[in-house]
Amino acid sequence: MKPRHRRIALITGGLAAFGIATALVLNAFQSNLVFFFTPTQVSAGEAPEARTFRVGGMVQTGSVQRQSDGLTVQFVVTDTAKTIPVTYSGILPDLFSEGKGVVAQGKLDKNGLFRAEEVLAKHDENYMPSEAQHALDQAGKTMNMRP
Structure with a gap:
């Protein structure tokens, strides 16, 4: 794998992990929210x-x-x-x-x-x-x- 492709794969993986973590935090926040x-x-x-x-x-x-x-x-x-x-x-x-x-x-x-x-x-x-x-x-x- 070329260094350029490896860098793109790492960035894409990092963004995916960040997106999943954000979704989990927002879901937990929403379920604990009481109006x-x-x-x-x-x-x-x-x-x-x-x-x-x-x-x-x-x-x-x-x-x-x-x-x-x-x-x-x-x-x-x-x-x-x-x-x-x-x-x-x-x-x-x-x-x-x-x-x-x-x-x-x-x-x-x-x-x-x-x-x-x-x-x-x-x-x-x-x-x-x-x-x-x-x-x-x-x-x-x-x-x-x-x-």
């Missing part, structure tokens, strides 16, 4: 079906219902404009309570029930997850714009 949606966006059908995403807002007062098994809890997340029912089976964070900020990660079923795999709550009196705060701010602007 955030507000209850208003979920109600409008903007959330993906059969794919994990996050929904956040406030836990609606009076909506928390614990099942007899001690682990399953149902509650409603609101952004003050729309609500979405959530069910979660597991141990809730200590700071989870009604009227407080929450972000739940999971999937939406065909009946419109959000089945959470993970629930995140606020950290202290002044903190709310930035995604949830933004959702509430957007919902407040939307509500103020209505006639």
Whole structure:
């Protein structure tokens, strides 16, 4: 093989390896990517079906219902404009309570029930997850714009 052909083969092989590595990294990134949606966006059908995403807002007062098994809890997340029912089976964070900020990660079923795999709550009196705060701010602007 001539040196010129060998050089072209090495460059082509290097580019192919780089392309494969890039494709694998992008595939891993895509499968781990989780988007955030507000209850208003979920109600409008903007959330993906059969794919994990996050929904956040406030836990609606009076909506928390614990099942007899001690682990399953149902509650409603609101952004003050729309609500979405959530069910979660597991141990809730200590700071989870009604009227407080929450972000739940999971999937939406065909009946419109959000089945959470993970629930995140606020950290202290002044903190709310930035995604949830933004959702509430957007919902407040939307509500103020209505006639």
